[in-house]
Amino acid sequence: MNVLTGAVAFTDICGFTEFTAVRGDADALTLLTTQERLVRACLPEDARVVKELGDGLLLWFAEADAALATTLDMQDAFRAEATATELPLWVRIGLHWGQQTRRGDDLIGHDVNIASRVADVAGPAEVVITDALLAQLMSTADVADLEVDELGPVVMRGLPDPVRLFRVARAEEPAQVNLS
């Protein structure tokens, strides 16, 4: 068994099914291609796209700070592209820190499942992270330039215990974070 420790991110395009119904398959393909192009352009060298999941992506990062910085960059890139092209790149992103088990090129495990559920809680253009990711981040990086807003103990489908989730954005003013 090959166990990794790192950050897992799930991205998901909100409204992809409706977009495809209204605009057709060709535009839907453009939307997916655009998402993947922008994601790959943001990824650091030691991160990777693990797999595509319909209209979403599973990403893996070696470091928590790189994971968060990259996903925030992605949201900036999605916003810029949406403004320039009129494509509704309404992407939500969930991030979690933990252990993952390799299965070929894929990653599986409880912590992967948590990241998937976190993405469900996020809204379009949001990055939502778990307390585990935030704790790892605070142990290795300066979070003063982040706006960290707790969403609360969130009880998610399939997970026995509530998980503290935080909405994170780049702050205009230095932030105070209380993780106790």
Added chain:
Amino acid sequence: MPHDAIPASGRPEVRIATGSGSITVVGEARDDVAVDDRAHVEHRPDGSIEVVLKKSGSVTVRCPEGADVVVGTRSGSLQLKGRLGAVKATTMSGKIDVEDAASADVRAMSGSITVESCVGACRVKTKSGSAHVGSVGAAEITIGSGSVGVDHVEGSVLVRAISGSVTVDAEGQGPIEVETMSGGITITLPEGCRPEVRAKSLSGRPRVECPPGHDCVVKVKTLSGGITVRPR
């Protein structure tokens, strides 16, 4: 009669999480946090007060007016009554009703959301279910399938709706941005307001009944649905 209570002065933070069951939180004139016999209350190291549920099922929590509330349930409705401070509420399945909050971030996977009054920023997200906001300072609403109604907003508005109509009555004191994939958009502004409207619809010509100007920016876009920007 409350079963358990902790004295709480000022503006306490009350935290509640449960797997299943409805939760009612009441902000009222009192100086403690009190619960019924399904739960007990305890202090956390960070100074907040945690409601620990002993039994599944519905629970009612009574707290001082203006208390901050962080509440989550997997399945069950959330009712937040009376005047509260910052409200953070999530449910995977069930509706959320907030009567009066200083600010609100409320999220449901499946269920309608109502926020009657929120003097500050009001963030609402539901995947399936309608969202109705009464009087708020600023609104940020994301909805999957269902309608969005904003009765009165003072400041900025950001609405993204995948499938469903959006109606917003705004004072125009902040930027207004509304996008839908499938659903009509109606923005109502004060009489005499002269907005700068940037509207785009793939189905029909947007109707802008307000005189053009620069009082506020209104950006509206829909892939399938009509657009109307009109005076009150």
